[in-house]
Amino acid sequence: MTTENKKVTITHIAKMANVSPSTVSRVLRGSAEVSEAKRTAIQQAIEELQYRPNIFAQSLASGQSMTIGVLTQNFGSPFYDGILQGILQGLEGSDYWPMFADGRWYEKVEKHALHLLLDRRVDGLIIIGGQLDAEMLHSILKTTPLVVVAREIPPIRNRCLYVNNYEAGYAATRYLIDMGHRHIAHITAPTINKIAIDDVEKRFEGYKQALIDASLPIDPHLIVEGNLLQQSGVLAVEMLLSRGRPFSAIFAANDQMAFGARLALYRRGIRVPEDVSLVGVDDEPSAAYIVPPLTTVRQPAVEMGQVAAKAILAFINGKTPELTPFKAHLVVRESVSRYR
Amino acid sequence: MTTENKKVTITHIAKMANVSPSTVSRVLRGSAEVSEAKRTAIQQAIEELQYRPNIFAQSLASGQSMTIGVLTQNFGSPFYDGILQGILQGLEGSDYWPMFADGRWYEKVEKHALHLLLDRRVDGLIIIGGQLDAEMLHSILKTTPLVVVAREIPPIRNRCLYVNNYEAGYAATRYLIDMGHRHIAHITAPTINKIAIDDVEKRFEGYKQALIDASLPIDPHLIVEGNLLQQSGVLAVEMLLSRGRPFSAIFAANDQMAFGARLALYRRGIRVPEDVSLVGVDDEPSAAYIVPPLTTVRQPAVEMGQVAAKAILAFINGKTPELTPFKAHLVVRESVSRYR
DNA sequence: CGATATTGTGAAAGCGTTTTCAGAATTCTA
């Protein structure tokens, strides 16, 4: 498999097949009928010369990059990673290629990354989470098809793919209540500091509403803020414990914080689920493998990625797919026990 | 921030600044001196018209894509992910952009992905793991700078970035021996089925040598094969238990299998570390947060990624950086206890 | 102060495709 195709151009193969470059281009892209004879001659020449079209020339001439920009916030978080995987799968078989950029949850970085992607003339854009405001997204939409994943932005809701986070929070809390728990702590994440977690806030609201519906008080002493990372789950539990308010269950706004919480409890000799029950959100891959396996609310990350990919392809082709919210559902494992 | 720059070309801004396109190009790339007056006029025009160069035209004309191809095997495995993160960081600030492809540990997929990357005319290539044979890599090297991460390929060792996996296996096993363990099980991964894990095999060898050096027998009944995923760790422990050979410690060839093992032990009511000690390899992010926190051999994934990025940039610039193997070192946490 | 370097600049020729346009060849229609 030589790689010295460096210089083989469409003209070479045109000459070799005794046709014009236009014709070669036609069989390459299947953009018009070409007689059987010439077609095979061309294909043979391509084979023989190991011809590979120059993508830049193609893009320049056609105005298409055959590329989908994917703007994520956290390469490396299991949840975002699932989405990425789904996108990869969804794009497979299409002629489009994903191009990733990482906004790292910093608005400035995110904007910069977005521009790089746009400079790269992506044919479509998938934005995962982030903080770009609706207005900006709307203006992008004028020139570039767009799908937003894991975030709900009212003005362009028909371009958004998300789970109902309110229901997620509600379901988790409700389950704990049904299991007899009355003092349920919650680890949330700040919503002020621009870390733009509407998702997390929705879960928080679900938590509160579930309590209200069960005529249970919302006790501020049982609510702590983390930052979505494991370590903050550890800290959150320390904090909870230091406040001295008794609780028999913890609902963490994501699995990573739940993992941290679980470790902190272990350190204090508090057993899960015998002493304290624990519920997370996301159903990360490792949730099923911690000890005890974590009961959590599943966000169908991979599926969302797949759907996002299919959707952006559809938009690019001028279609208008219906984007329906995903259902989050409780995955019952072993980190919750009935309160006695 | 309008995005209707669609049509602003270098010619427009040349006209606006009363210069020729050549001159604009010169200030754009800083490829030659331009008088102060024209320079500022040009910059102003760029600003005003919100000009963004067309990357395809640039690449076509210059022959450079300003892109680094990154071929990974497993988007989503924490270890590979760390490397990716490192690459992202290492590339930051350079004008190069990474382009990812996933070989999924299938030789066919990997080859295909490689070709797509090469078609994309990447200026450099970082290959993480994989099974491409030395010959093929060697031929790529003729046209494209290359760095291989997390894999040691003798004929092009000066292009490889890896940790000494033999030492990793040795260190883990030795530690267990030093802690008084005499019956140490090992969960490895198949090396036959083309899943090309020389790394894992090296760890296995380290394990064996450590036993030999301590005059301990190598007991085939204490060796099981997994596939590097959590679930296989579960199965491995089941298998081990069913064989009835007593053991007081397990060395798993990677953290994910260690996690699975830990779960299986929990299911059987076997305590870690009181009854059985456990050691993994990788030091994945979650290793510090499982219960009990896992003692493991750290592979500096992020650092390797960073170095790989720096190295490929150096190669592109015609330099020849020295690539020295990384050290793996034991991270002692709480999953091992002294054997009584 | 004329000859020689140096610096800044524009014209124009690529880079390797796609695509429009028009004409040639073929097939169809009445």
Next chain:
DNA sequence: TAGAATTCTGAAAACGCTTTCACAATATCG
């Protein structure tokens, strides 16, 4: 079977930049 409709095909003009070349305009030297 003449004319009309279809199919194929090639020439040539984009696409938006970079870069070579040559030539002014300056600066430098003996």
